[in-house]
Amino acid sequence: MNKTTNGPFKTTETIILASGSPRRRELLADLGLDFEVHPSTADEPAPLPDEDATQYAKRMAEMKTLDVATSFTGRTVLGADTIVVLDGQIMGKPADEIDALAKLTSLSGKTHQVITAFCLFLPDGNTTTQAVSTDVDMRASGKEELESYIATGEPMDKAGAYAIQGIGTFLVTAIRGSYTNVVGLPVARVLEELLDTGIIQPRKN
Amino acid sequence: MNKTTNGPFKTTETIILASGSPRRRELLADLGLDFEVHPSTADEPAPLPDEDATQYAKRMAEMKTLDVATSFTGRTVLGADTIVVLDGQIMGKPADEIDALAKLTSLSGKTHQVITAFCLFLPDGNTTTQAVSTDVDMRASGKEELESYIATGEPMDKAGAYAIQGIGTFLVTAIRGSYTNVVGLPVARVLEELLDTGIIQPRKN
Numbered sequence: 001m002n003k004t005t006n007g008p009f010k011t012t013e014t015i016i017l018a019s020g021s022p023r024r025r026e027l028l029a030d031l032g033l034d035f036e037v038h039p040s041t042a043d044e045p046a047p048l049p050d051e052d053a054t055q056y057a058k059r060m061a062e063m064k065t066l067d068v069a070t071s072f073t074g075r076t077v078l079g080a081d082t083i084v085v086l087d088g089q090i091m092g093k094p095a096d097e098i099d100a101l102a103k104l105t106s107l108s109g110k111t112h113q114v115i116t117a118f119c120l121f122l123p124d125g126n127t128t129t130q131a132v133s134t135d136v137d138m139r140a141s142g143k144e145e146l147e148s149y150i151a152t153g154e155p156m157d158k159a160g161a162y163a164i165q166g167i168g169t170f171l172v173t174a175i176r177g178s179y180t181n182v183v184g185l186p187v188a189r190v191l192e193e194l195l196d197t198g199i200i201q202p203r204k205n
Numbered sequence: 206m207n208k209t210t211n212g213p214f215k216t217t218e219t220i221i222l223a224s225g226s227p228r229r230r231e232l233l234a235d236l237g238l239d240f241e242v243h244p245s246t247a248d249e250p251a252p253l254p255d256e257d258a259t260q261y262a263k264r265m266a267e268m269k270t271l272d273v274a275t276s277f278t279g280r281t282v283l284g285a286d287t288i289v290v291l292d293g294q295i296m297g298k299p300a301d302e303i304d305a306l307a308k309l310t311s312l313s314g315k316t317h318q319v320i321t322a323f324c325l326f327l328p329d330g331n332t333t334t335q336a337v338s339t340d341v342d343m344r345a346s347g348k349e350e351l352e353s354y355i356a357t358g359e360p361m362d363k364a365g366a367y368a369i370q371g372i373g374t375f376l377v378t379a380i381r382g383s384y385t386n387v388v389g390l391p392v393a394r395v396l397e398e399l400l401d402t403g404i405i406q407p408r409k410n
Contacts, residue, residue, distance in 0.1 A: 008353035008372060030372050032357075134379075139393050144407035148213035151409060152237075167213060167235050169385055173393040174339075176381045180374055188344050188378040202349035204356060 007032015009191075010203045013123075018068035018079035023165065023184045028078075031191065033200060038072070040064035040079060053085045054131045057117035062129050065119035076199055077121040082184050084160030086112040094161045100150050101143075103161040104171075109140035112160070114182040120193050128193055132186035134177030136164070141171060212237015214396075215408045218328075223273035223284035228370065228389045236396065238405060243277070245269035245284060258290040259336045262322035267334050270324035281404055282326040287389050289365030291317040299366045305355050306348075308366040309376075314345035317365070319387040325398050333398055337391035339382030341369070346376060 011034040017024065020039035028035050042063055047056040058081075065079030084091045086106060094100035117131040141149075154168060155161035162168035164175075164182045180187040194200045216239040222229065225244035233240050247268055252261040263286075270284030289296045291311060299305035322336040346354075359373060360366035367373035369380075369387045385392040399405045 006357050008350060008357060008375065027374065030374055032372075139396075142407070144410050145213060148407040148409040152211050152213055164384075167237075169232065170213065170236055170392050170396050172384070174382050175384060177379050179369075179377070179380060179384050187375050191344075191375050202347070202353040204353040205349050 008203055009033060009194075009200045010205075011035070011200050013076060013199060015194075015199065016068060016072055016075050016077045018065050018077050019184075021080075021184050024080060027180055027183065027185050027187050031187070031200075032203060033194075035078075038068050040067040042067040047090060053083060053088065053090050053113070054115055054117070054133070056090065057081050057083050057115045058119075058129050058131050061117035061119040061131075062127070065121050065127070069121040074123050076123060076197075078118065078190070079121075080116055080118040080185055082114065082116040082159060082182075084112060084114055086110065086160075091160045093157055093159055094155060097150050097156075100155045100161040101146055104141070104146045104149070104155065105143070107138050107160060107162070107171075108146070109138060111135050111137050114160075114164075116181045116184060116186055118185060118190055120190075120197075122197060122199075130186075130189060130193070132178055132181045132189055134175055134179070134181045136172055136182060137174045138171055139173050213408055214238060214399075214405045215410075216240070216405050218281060218404060220399075220404065221273060221277055221280050221282045223269050223282050224389075226285075226389050229285060232385055232388065232390050232392050236392070236405075237408060238399075240283075243273050245272040247272040252295060258288060258293065258295050258318070259320055259322070259338070261295065262286050262288050262320045263324075263334050263336050266322035266324040266336075267332070270326050270332070274326040279328045281328060281402075283323065283395070284326075285321055285323040285390055287319065287321040287364060287387075289317060289319055291315065291365075296365045298362055298364055299360060302355050302361075305360045305366040306351055309346070309351045309354070309360065310348070312343050312365060312367070312376075313351070314343060316340050316342050319365075319369075321386045321389060321391055323390060323395055325395075325402075327402060335391075335394060335398070337383055337386045337394055339380055339384070339386045341377055341387060342379045343376050344378050
């Protein structure tokens, strides 16, 4: 269990995080929340023919959350899914280094969207699912820069072949919207939901 | 000396970072640059009567950079200054916890600007000074939340009494502009300058 004793919020019951992402874990830990990590093991199906990117992200977040919630009756479960979207098309993780270069080249000098959907499953069985979108402007990077970035190994397990919070920081000139949403969880929005339910509250209360 | 062997860029000569900020150090290290840290020890004067925030940030960045450059002839020196501006007024670091609460309360639910100016002093004595501004939207936080944040200790040495990359992440709903600029250095802009001078280049070159 992750426990931060001096964060700004306290948790009335331990939350279950249905995600293995170290970045999401850090974001919740910064809030001071008590949570356990139980990643979903469900397979991620491809988007449906008529499904837009936001619908798909919400469906994935719900699927992961409900998959874990079935094993933990009466608990609060938080799951999320983050996707990278260029010109309406979802970009997955790169298959190999050649694919990483193709993905980074297509993002270079352009604006894309990062959409994170999260699903909060409450002890009474109610759920709330929301999606947040952030615009990300990328530098026009030459082939040598992109190859040098790929050689660091960072792009290989990332949607869109980059990480905004890591070495890939240099690829991004500006964003419009939530930064933590690009990292993997729209913290301010998730916080509002958790405060509304009464599961968390300011530590000084 | 900081040395990263697998970052995406390589340095043709070791850069001098005229700042003690651990965040700026991390941002340069992520790029893979070789640099030494020699913070300026110059006193920071207050803004002049007619000086606007951007002019002041540039003057501070130049002052710190030139202060260090005088001790390192023929070297490349990078200095920076980050300020928080609400309604045209510069907000300094909080004097105490009461002042931190006042500052955070005035930022709550509003948009402010974070301006980082950087100065690059080149071996030939030429300098370039640039400022980048990012809009930051803050959540409407209640007194208990802000007091809980102040109790973590994080606000006390920060301009505007918060850190966007730390526990203070939860205060921010959205930004428009460079995220690293709010952290303390507009990485993409600094990178362009360093590439233009030839001091750094992609590692795969």
